[in-house]
Amino acid sequence: MRAGFRYGLVGLTAVAAGAGLWWGIGHPLPAGVSGALPGPVAQFLAPPAPPKAEPEAPEFDVAVARAAPETVPVAFSYTGTVISPKDAALQPRVTGVVVERPFEPGGHVKRGQVLFRIDPRPFEVALRTAEAQREQAAAQLAFAETEVDRTQTLADKGYASEQRYQQLESNRQVARSRVQEAEAAIARQKLNLEYAVLRAPFDGRSSLSDVNVGDHVNENATQLVSVVQVDPIEVQVALSVEDSEAVRAALKENRAFIQTLDVQGRPERKATVYKLDNRFDPRTARRLIRAWLPNADERYLPGEFVRTRVQVGTEERLLVPTVALSAQLDQRIVWRVADDGRVAMTPVETGEEFGDRTAILKGLKAGDRIATDHLQLLRQDQRVGIKPEGQAKQEGKARQASNTPGDPPGDTVR
Secondary structure (H helix, E strand, O other): OHHHHHHHHHHHHHHHHHHHHHHHOOOOOOHHHHHHOOHHHHHHHOOOOOOOOOOOOOOOEEOEEEOEEEEEEEEEEEEEEEEOOOEEEEOOOOOEEEEEOOOOOOOEEOOOOEEEEEOOHHHHHHHHHHHHHHHHHHHHHHHHHHHHHHHHHHHHHOOOOHHHHHHHHHHHHHHHHHHHHHHHHHHHHHHHHHHOEEEOOOOEEEOOOOOOOOOEEOOOOOOOEEEEOOOOEEEEEEEOHHHHHHHHHHHHOOOOEEEEEOOOOOEEEEEEEEEEOOOOEOOOOEEEEEEEEOOOOOOOOOOOEEEEEEEEEEEEEEEEEHHHOEEEOOEEEEEEEOOOOEEEEEEEEEEEEEOOEEEEEEOOOOOOEEEOOOHHHOOOOOEOEEOOHHHHHHHHHHHHHHOOOOOOOOOOOO
């Protein structure tokens, strides 16, 4: 029995020596061998435990915003045309020479203000001639009436023929018509004298004019000047069939109006819809709509094209800052930031823009947190820090003031 114990001890010693040599050249011990060794030896020869992994540090901080539902207008975007409700192109109604232009072309004019005076002397002479002709015709009429009265008395006594009486009656009718003709000529010349003075038909702004004092102008031919009303003014939009029906329904509830937009697409001025055309244009399948637009500052002028939004109601949409959107191949994406700071690329379906925000139709839910700067540096599952809200706002204002987007750290603006 002692011999067996001795042999076992020798074998165990050999195993331990071999294990020590194997471990010494850098190989880990097999699980079966380490289990056969005594506890202290196995602990000594066991490989060291791997160090605990430290949490991944954020590479940089990003500003974030949350997707939030808000009430936005239900509207359709169109290009509108500014038109004037009163637009008059003035032409002379008599032929003559311009002797006065007592207004400043391109300036404001008041209703009844004198714009041009045409030399009135030819019409004054024609008026005096017509008055003289009237006096002559009146004298002839008086003589003809006297002749008729005397002949009628003689005819009643049988001293004048019926034929003679009828001839004198005809002469009296001719004399009357000549008097009327002379009176019409007088009225015509008085009218010409009025037409020789051209006045503004309404309050508005005049156009530039190439007609100067001394120019000869022709009746109903020469373009003198145009006058347009500028306040209020109108904006006209050509609506599709579907949008026209939506506007018609909204007008019944007094919730349809038009907003003009500036170059950035921000609402600038509100116009009140007051008129829908009575037909569709068969060439374009569009129906015209007009709205009154306040224009005291003359911001808009007739003939100008403007961006408009025709609003017919409101609805709730999920909005995110437009600066948070990026393009990936043929789709729009945002970088969603999880609670642990890891970012994930999220494809989204976008809708209309409302100022500096864009509607998200699909891909996000209310409360999701998304990155709004350093988008070029972000990658899938990257861990980032989150900037304090105050710092993010200050940086956003600084970018707006310099009109430059947020640049990732280390990049050079070219």
